[in-house]
Amino acid sequence: MINMTGDYVLYNFIACLGIIQAAVGYAGIRGLCFFKRPIFAYLFALVAVSASSAWFFTVKDRNIKGLEGTEQFTYMITAAGAALAATVILSSLINWRLKSKNPPTSEDSLGPGFETLKHMTYFQAIKRSLRKKRRQA
Amino acid sequence: MIADADTKLFEWMNSLAGKNWLLDKFVMWTANDYFVPILMTLLMVTLWFSGRTLIQRERSQRVFMLALSCMGIANGFVKISNNFFFRPRPYVGHEAHMLFYPPTDSSFPSNGAAVTFALATAVFISNRKLGTVLYFLCLVWAFARVTAGVHYPFDILGGWAFGVATVVFTYFVFIYVEPWGTFLIRAFRKVYLA
Secondary structure, three states: HHHHHHHHHHHHHHHHHHHHHHHHHOOHHHHHHOOOOHHHHHHHHHHHHHHHHHHHHOOOOOOOOOOOOOOHHHHHHHHHHHHHHHHHHHHHHHHOOOOOOOOOOOHHHHHHHHHHHHOOOHHHHHHHHHHHHHHHH | OHHHHHHHHHHHHHHHOOOHHHHHHHHHHHHOOOOOHHHHHHHHHHHHOOOOOOHHHHHHHHHHHHHHHHHHHHHHHHHHHHHHHOOOOOOOOOOOOOOOOOOOOOOOOOOOHHHHHHHHHHHHHHHHHHHHHOOOOOOOOOOOOHHHHOEEEEEEEHHHHHHHHHHHHHHHHHHHHHHHHHHHHHHHOOOOOO
16 A cells, blocks of 8 residues: 555656646746746656656556545645645756846836746745845834 | 436446457546546646736636535545445446456445546636536546446436535535635735745
8 A cells, every 4th residue: 555655646746747837837937947948848747747647557557446535635635735845946946047038127016926936936036025024124 | 217227328338348458448547546536636736827817827726726625525425425325336236347446335426426526517617628628537437437337327427416516515615715715825825836
């Protein structure tokens, strides 16, 4: 069962990593992209999902009693969360020198949440937010 | 009469198993507990990030939260129903051609159908394109589960009804607890995750 759980989490993690890249590439959230052009993000997603599926379903017979529905749900959420964390860290490291094509004129015009990540990486956004809080204090 | 039609339909669909190598492989691939649910969940993950504008994205994220809640609640409803009603699996009492391991829990309603149809219906309400894709995947899975000898067709129909009822119930619960949805999205936005 431990093997099955590990395989399942790893499969979901890789597939989620890929699918997140496709989604952020499409939405234009540059701060979370591993690639400069969305086409590479889509290709990465295709490879990640198909390769992980092929591995998961061919390495062992999966038509056996394995994980219950609730367990699947919990592990899927865990894997998706881990994939998001990996995306945040990797994209921040890859794009550490990211400069916006259309830099916002003022702090307020950045927009909340993902809107900010269209112009900077996650780490840059956190740093900026902490600096702003320190200035206000 | 309904039970009779259910059995006849099951026997016809299950008779397709074991005749064609390609169809058997397809059924075994799609009927298992992982392939279709994971594919559907991956498509749902895209909802969290999709939308080019803030308003579009917020709408998608609300659908994501609704669909995720529906999955959990549908699963709970089926578990409660199983405490009151038990229907043996088709391989008990029929000569079913099994392309799947023999499950021992109640056949009606199909837990998988309830959860996946709940997810697809929740998405379909506000995103017709993605909802249609998810519904298609649900139907493929349902066909495969009956053909593989895991469920009667009526179990799938029951699962669908449970799924739709769950979405209606959760939709109204969401209206009732609305400030929490907005609060959650704002909290995620604060840390740049929504």
